[in-house]
Amino acid sequence: MCGIIGIVGTxxxxxxxxxxxxxxxxxxxxxxxxxxxxxxxxxxxxxxGKIRALEDVLAESxxxxxxxxxxxRWATHGAPTTRNAHPQEAGRVTLVHNGIIENxxxxxxxxxxxxxxxESDTDTEVIASLIDFELSSxxxxxxxxxxxxxxxxxxxxxGVLIDGEDSLVMGARKGSPLVVGYGDGEMFIxxxxxxxxxFTSRIAYLExxxxxxxxxxxxxxxxxxxxxxxxxxxxxxASAALVEKGNYxxxxxxxxxxQPDACQHTLSAYIDPTTGKVTAPxxxxxxxxxxxxxxxxxxxxxxxxxxxxxFESLAGLPCDVEVASEFRYRQPAMTPGTLAIAxxxxxxxxxxxxxxxxCKAQGLMTAAVVNVHESTMAREADVLFPTHAxxxxxxxxxxxxxSQVAALIAxxxxxxxxxxxxxxxxEARISKLxxxxxxxxxxxxxLEDDIRALAPDLARAxxxxxxxxxxxxxLALEGALKLKEISYxxxxxxxxxxxxxxxxALIEEATPVIVIAPTDPLFEKTLSNMSEVAARGGPIVLxxxxxxxxxxxxxxxxxxxxSCDPLLAPLVYAPPIQLLAxxxxxxxxxxxxxxxxxxxxxxVE
Ligand code: M6R
Numbered sequence: 001m002c003g004i005i006g007i008v009g010t011x012x013x014x015x016x017x018x019x020x021x022x023x024x025x026x027x028x029x030x031x032x033x034x035x036x037x038x039x040x041x042x043x044x045x046x047x048x049g050k051i052r053a054l055e056d057v058l059a060e061s062x063x064x065x066x067x068x069x070x071x072x073r074w075a076t077h078g079a080p081t082t083r084n085a086h087p088q089e090a091g092r093v094t095l096v097h098n099g100i101i102e103n104x105x106x107x108x109x110x111x112x113x114x115x116x117x118x119e120s121d122t123d124t125e126v127i128a129s130l131i132d133f134e135l136s137s138x139x140x141x142x143x144x145x146x147x148x149x150x151x152x153x154x155x156x157x158x159g160v161l162i163d164g165e166d167s168l169v170m171g172a173r174k175g176s177p178l179v180v181g182y183g184d185g186e187m188f189i190x191x192x193x194x195x196x197x198x199f200t201s202r203i204a205y206l207e208x209x210x211x212x213x214x215x216x217x218x219x220x221x222x223x224x225x226x227x228x229x230x231x232x233x234x235x236x237x238a239s240a241a242l243v244e245k246g247n248y249x250x251x252x253x254x255x256x257x258x259q260p261d262a263c264q265h266t267l268s269a270y271i272d273p274t275t276g277k278v279t280a281p282x283x284x285x286x287x288x289x290x291x292x293x294x295x296x297x298x299x300x301x302x303x304x305x306x307x308x309x310x311f312e313s314l315a316g317l318p319c320d321v322e323v324a325s326e327f328r329y330r331q332p333a334m335t336p337g338t339l340a341i342a343x344x345x346x347x348x349x350x351x352x353x354x355x356x357x358x359c360k361a362q363g364l365m366t367a368a369v370v371n372v373h374e375s376t377m378a379r380e381a382d383v384l385f386p387t388h389a390x391x392x393x394x395x396x397x398x399x400x401x402x403s404q405v406a407a408l409i410a411x412x413x414x415x416x417x418x419x420x421x422x423x424x425x426x427e428a429r430i431s432k433l434x435x436x437x438x439x440x441x442x443x444x445x446x447l448e449d450d451i452r453a454l455a456p457d458l459a460r461a462x463x464x465x466x467x468x469x470x471x472x473x474x475l476a477l478e479g480a481l482k483l484k485e486i487s488y489x490x491x492x493x494x495x496x497x498x499x500x501x502x503x504x505a506l507i508e509e510a511t512p513v514i515v516i517a518p519t520d521p522l523f524e525k526t527l528s529n530m531s532e533v534a535a536r537g538g539p540i541v542l543x544x545x546x547x548x549x550x551x552x553x554x555x556x557x558x559x560x561x562x563s564c565d566p567l568l569a570p571l572v573y574a575p576p577i578q579l580l581a582x583x584x585x586x587x588x589x590x591x592x593x594x595x596x597x598x599x600x601x602x603x604v605e
Pocket of ligand 1: 482
């Protein structure tokens with residue numbers, strides 16, 4: 001996750017770009033750069049390291065420009081060097097980028113075949129080169145941008161300057177956020193409201209697939225299909241910018257849509273996409289670990305349960321998962337060589353912290369998969385396995401959950417590689433696959449309208465069952481928890497195969513059954529369980545992919561999500577179940593962000 005700012009101003013932009021980058025430093029800070037238009041030509045200044053290093057460069061060689069872009073980087077493709085810092089340049093195009101271009105290697109080869117050369121290891125330079133290629137074929141800037149965007153696969157937000165265009169900054173977003181700020185005779189783009197907060201409080205949030213051109217007085221916004229569109233301009237107080245809901249009605253809805261970015265940022269802490277290597281942060285020797293014990297509460301424990309499937313199946317590492325409130329008092333028998341992993345958004349949950357401390361006292365090596373990096377768990381564990389979801393405000397955990405799942409999948413892959421269960425080729429194949437997750441999650445969030453349409457019927461139910469197999473079983477538990485938590489409808493998650501051992505007695509016309517079953521090796525089995533429900537008159541909502549949808553029982557309502565490798569399914573199929581809970585709660589008029597009786601961080605027993 002990187003930070004982007006762009007300004008078409010009436011006076012010098014240097015200080016303002018730096019001011020904004022400092023506010024964006026929370027998104028990444030391993031290198032930084034700015035570019036501006038001076039005498040019709042774009043010039044740039046870049047430095048490896050924090051923004052202070054860029055300030056030193058600018059003190060030597062100031063940027064004399066009133067139009068410019070800036071970037072603070074969290075490295076994905078290419079080491080955090082000055083050469084790889086943004087803005088990246090190609091011909092007339094200078095560009096900053098947040099996100100991952102999945103097909104950059106193919107695009108780069110195709111561009112090389114057309115005689116183009118590359119200076120950096122970044123996927124970003126490929127976008128710049130593509131736009132420049134389109135410009136050199138005679139297209140005007142906006143058409144060249146659109147033609148280039150149409151060739152990209154992945155999640156991104158970008159800011160663009162073009163040589164010879166004195167008062168133009170272009171931008172685009174897909175999967176990663178971008179806002180437009182409206183000033184007086186000045187216009188801005190930025191990664192979030194905080195980026196443009198010091199300059200204006202009038203902000204429009206671009207929607208998925210939008211691209212934009214700003215000049216001194218206006219923003220021309222286009223949707224993915226290339227049609228001119230208007231986006232609401234709203235008043236955002238600067239102080240509220242960090243915890244602002246944007247275009248969304250609730251924080252929970254915003255945070256569901258933050259997930260492509262949160263997942264990408266988290267994966268970047270574990271995966272080097274250039275080499276395909278996956279490593280555990282903190283230098284942990286996963287080859288020396290003989291067993292994993294995960295402790296967590298609530299949603300975090302379901303993320304842990306998904307992690308268990310992968311630690312065992314991919315890495316062959318025995319793994320147990322237990323809710324911390326039981327684990328801490330049970331005197332569990334631990335074996336030497338066990339790595340205890342606490343999973344927690346807040347890093348302060350009392351039961352999880354106590355379980356972590358207990359493991360430490362037994363002499364076990366401890367780790368914490370934690371989102372708040374200054375929290376007690378992050379400080380007390382031997383090693384921090386970070387998630388980078390950003391602040392999560394909604395009490396119902398969404399982006400923290402998928403970030404935990406992403407971190408645990410990456411750790412399982414790292415363990416598999418360290419233990420020699422997969423070779424470097426397989427490791428690189430899986431990491432490439434993981435890098436597709438942000439785009440697929442973004443696609444899954446686009447199911448919003450289909451899911452909203454289910455809410456009126458589901459909101460009338462007294463009880464709802466969720467079914468899943470394999471890693472979809474913990475997701476079924478999470479779906480049920482989400483629904484209970486915010487809509488106050490009684491819901492239970494079951495392993496689909498357990499249905500016939502009791503819960504099937506609950507099936508009747510008034511008890512909807514949500515089945516989470518994207519195509520995987522267990523799909524046929526889940527299909528049989530669905531038939532058992534259908535035969536007893538239970539209304540079914542099947543959440544699956546296009547192939548699975550072809551097997552839906554007659555009368556089932558079907559939500560068709562993206563097709564993906566089963567490894568990614570817990571990430572890709574989380575947004576639909578979150579959106580389902582969200583829209584049912586909205587339908588019921590519940591207080592989505594602050595449900596009754598709950599607290600975001602449970603620091604008591
Ligand atoms: O901060 P933590 O992840 O340790 O919190 C654990 C649970 O309290 C939390 O996941 C809770 O279940 C959520 N409200 C669920 O949405």
